Amino acid sequence: MRKRNLKKCMAALLLGALLVPSLLGCSKTDTTVKTGVDSKTEESGKKEVIVAMLPKFKGENYFDACKIGAEEAADELGITLFYDGPSQDQATNQKQVDILEGWIAQKVNVIIVSPNDPTAIAPTLKKAQAAGIKVVTFDADAQEDARDLFVNQITxxxxxxxxxxxxxxxxxxxxxxxxxxxxxxxxxxxxxxxxxxxxxxxxxxxxxxxxxxxxxxxxxxxxxxxxxxxxxxxxxxxxxxxxxxxxxxxxxxxxxxxxxxxxxxxxxxxxxxxxxxxxxxxxxxxxxxxxxxxxxxxxxxxxxxxxxxWNCMDLGYLAVQSGYQLVTGDITSDSSSIEAGRLGKKEIHDKMCVLGDALVFDVTTVDGFDY
Amino acid sequence: MINKKALTSEAYLGLFLMLILAVLGIWAKGFYSINNVISLLNAYSYILIASIGMNMIIITSNIDVSTGALISVVCIVIAAFGKIGLPFGLLLPIAMLAGVILSTLNGLFITSLKIPAIVATLATTQIFQGVLPLVVEGSIYDLPASFTWLAFDAKLFGMIPLSLFMCLIVTVVFILFMRYSRFSKKLYAIGNNRTGARLSGINVNKTIVQTYAIAGALFGITAVIIATAGQRVTTTMGSGLEMTFIAAVVLGGTNTAGGSGRIFGTVIGALILAVIAPAINYLGISPNWSDAIKGTIIIVSVVVSTAKYRKRKRKLCMSAE
Missing domain, CATH: 3.40.50.2300 (Response regulator)
Structure with a gap:
């Protein structure tokens, strides 16, 4: 009798262990969902723009800083930002593709991605483009014909x-x-x-x-x-x-x-x-x-x-800005420059927008940053 | 007679290790610098501590392939506590406790649900790995100085890392424990003949769960050493380490079928594995060779020990006739 109870307990435990992740998963997938209604969007009377950002992986200073910049731009523009990515150990193309497929099905307006594998991700990005979604790469590039713009932090x-x-x-x-x-x-x-x-x-x-x-x-x-x-x-x-x-x-x-x-x-x-x-x-x-x-x-x-x-927050900011402007039509792949909010004017060459030079920090300047 | 044979098999391994070390002394310039030896021994200490736990599990004719994932979970647990400033003195018991809980879970799955160990621990590997990304986003970073105390500051005589000292204590305790305790006799009995062990009055299931619990405590200690090496703890700190531990045990002469093997063999096996990666770098060989060389050494050693095992068996049969 005792043994049978124990078995039941174990089975329940196993089931519980399997259920918990799926429940947690529901609540945590889309980390940032912002629905700010800005004067800009009201004026133009357009439908809400959804920007989906996919880092190589989540949970590390670097991409977290990019995310802060991206959120800043999203707030400023009054658009919705989805931010999701694989965990660090699962920073593979397959995981990124899984997330992208979800977003394509949800019909987001623009996808901003830092690919783990520039060529393997290309078919999925092309699929997104075929569905009318603008594709921007940031931090790392994908195959050139699979994206509309590359926001490069640095040459x-x-x-x-x-x-x-x-x-x-x-x-x-x-x-x-x-x-x-x-x-x-x-x-x-x-x-x-x-x-x-x-x-x-x-x-x-x-x-x-x-x-x-x-x-x-x-x-x-x-x-x-x-x-x-x-x-x-x-x-x-x-x-x-x-x-x-x-x-x-x-x-x-x-x-x-x-x-x-x-x-x-x-x-x-x-x-x-x-x-x-x-x-x-x-x-x-x-x-x-x-x-x-x-x-x-x-x-x-x-x-x-x-x-x-380089300034990671600016990178996230610039990526979201350019993604948004691609959707609104303020810029196209062939534009030669972009007016990127607080960053001012940035040049675009060959479908690539470069953020700037390297930032070297030492003991005198390190405290000035918080990421 | 058999005892003597087993001794010589470890002696062979010891000789092989000496040979590697001698080769390194001649061709790998600077390999024996204090700095390299100590950093090597530091990696050795965390491999060995967990390998001892793995050794006990394998002796009972079970296995644990979830160890890497388990260690990752424990690393994240203590990082969470470390983030709020808990000192090492508390992190260590917390890690050991977490290790015991998770590993006991493994033991219970295996014994009460009667699932083969490899299947049960494969399943728990998925669960451990699956839960982590939901709780933390990849890593916990910017950990305070109190967290890295073990790696950065804890040096005996300003030289020997405390982790190495911990490893020494664990090793000595477990060599004695496995040689003299009644509990260890039960492990060998279960590994050799489970039914026989049960008939002779050993509570097999209880003993196996206890073994997993003890191993879990050791995995916890390993997790502390790995986690506190830097200011960031990722969700994959232990990934793949289970294979290193199993390799150290197998290399040390323990039969994966269970029922045999000594801690001392694992002590040497782990050292050989810990030496290879840095040795290759010092010898000027591309690191891509590292895994291939490790694999080759393991295969050769297993082939040699199985051949000897067969020979001994044949001899026993013949003398029986």
Whole structure:
């Protein structure tokens, strides 16, 4: 008898465990639904515009900051913003496609997406376009014929330059230069990511020029890390890299993180190291949001002194602005510029709108940001 | 006689490890720098602690493939507590408790619903992974200094990470426990012959649930070490780790059919696995080789140990005749 009860209990528990997610799911899918009625929409008397934004993944400083900017623009324009994306571990094309299919069925007006895979997502984006939905890519591009506009945060050249400048400045302060070369290592992402690949290529070009040639990637096989998006793996590979750093020919003097996961991991692993390489002889920098690096930048014992990024909130803002204007017809794919609210006028070339240059922050400016 | 044989199989593994370490000493420049050795041992400590738990489960002829997902859940739980500033002294027991609860759940599914362990834990893997994204949006970040205390500041003699010390305590305790306790005899008995164990008066189901509970506590400790490595905890901190743990156990000479195996073998197996990734980087080989090399080592070691097992069995049969 007792046993049977126990069985029933377990079955109920299992059922409950299965039900809870589906219930939670109902309430949480569309994170932000704003139905502000702005004077603008009333004036024009148009039906409500729905903008749907799909990041590579949710729940990380970077895209959360984009979301804040997007919400700001949506509030300003009085439109509805859907924001959803895969969780970090499931940052795959398939998950993005699932979400997109839902939005296409709901007939949103514009889709703003940062694709995990530029080519694999193209058929779905084309399907959206065929259904009369405008498609904007932001943060990372998709296949060119599958979107109406790409809102690019930064050109690959500017990103590469920003990163190398940050490293070069720090290295020069620490006594490296043409007379004393420095070995550098990169911590990239998964190796298939469009952004990182483009940045790395641009960095290689710059490293061949006179201004940067004192920095050397000695062995592409081992000095460029591809830990992927798994936090534990990023941490352990960064730990190995930190242990390879120090003075001398066969050591590495500077590490540059190319993803917003890698750079904080470098700072954290330096902090955890038992016998740390001399902070006056090595340098750490890379892409990350200011909040993620704050602790390390402010810590004088940590050689991570600068971080590189662009203004994420502005990126989200610009993406929503341009998406909205594509719907209203204020701009088309062929326009040469956009009047983007508080950001002013931004140029458009070849269906691409560039936000601006890299933003380098250090101990004096890091507190000015909150993302 | 059999005891002696088992000892030699671990000795072989030990020799193999020495060989790897010697090769690294010669060709991998800087591999033995204090910094690298300690960061390697840090990864080793969390692999080993959970592998010991996995070892106990495998000895009972069960398995747990949900460990990675379970650890991810525990990581998020303690990150949530860490976010409000709880110190390490509280995070550790919370993590162990969470690990015990979730792992006990596994044990109960297996025993009371009579589902094979691999199926039950596959199901719970999905549940653990499925619930996380609904509760948190991918990660909990900007965690305070109190949270990263274990990784950043907790060094004995200003050098040895506390995590390593924790690993040492766990290992010693469990080596003794598995050698001398009555409980451990039950595990081997169940793994060898479940029906026989039951007939000899062992409460099989209860023992299995207890084993999962103990393993859960160890998974909790591993989760603490993994989670507190940085200021951000994602929902995938443990993803895929279960395979590393199972590999360490198998490499250590434990038979996946259950009933045999020692903690000491796992101690060496885990060390070999922990050495490979950094070793490859130091040797100047592309990291893409890392998994392939790990796999090869596991296959070779399993083939060797099965061959020896067969040989021994044949010998026993022959002497019986």
């Amino acid at each position: 690959a050249e500017a990103a590469a330059k920003g990163l190398l400048d940050a490293a070069a400045r720090d290295l020069k302060e620490k006594g490296y230069g043409d007379s004393q070369k420095a070995n550098i290592a990169l911590v990239s992402s998964s190796g298939t990511d469009a952004n990182q690949t483009a940045w790395q290529a641009a960095m290689n070009e710059l490293l061949a020029t006179d201004a940067y040639k004192f920095m050397v990637i000695k062995n592409e096989e081992t000095d460029v890390y591809f830990p992927g998006t798994d936090e534990t793996k990023v941490n352990s590979e960064c730990a190995t890299l930190i242990s390879r750093m120090g003075e001398g020919e066969d050591k590495i003097q500077a590490a540059i993180g190319l993803s917003s996961m890698a750079t904080p991991a470098l700072g954290a692993q330096y902090q955890s190291a038992s016998s740390k390489p001399n902070k006056d002889k090595v340098s750490l920098t890379g892409l990350a949001t200011p909040n993620a690096l704050k602790t390390y930048i402010k810590d004088e014992g940590n050689p991570l002194n600068t971080g590189v990024l």
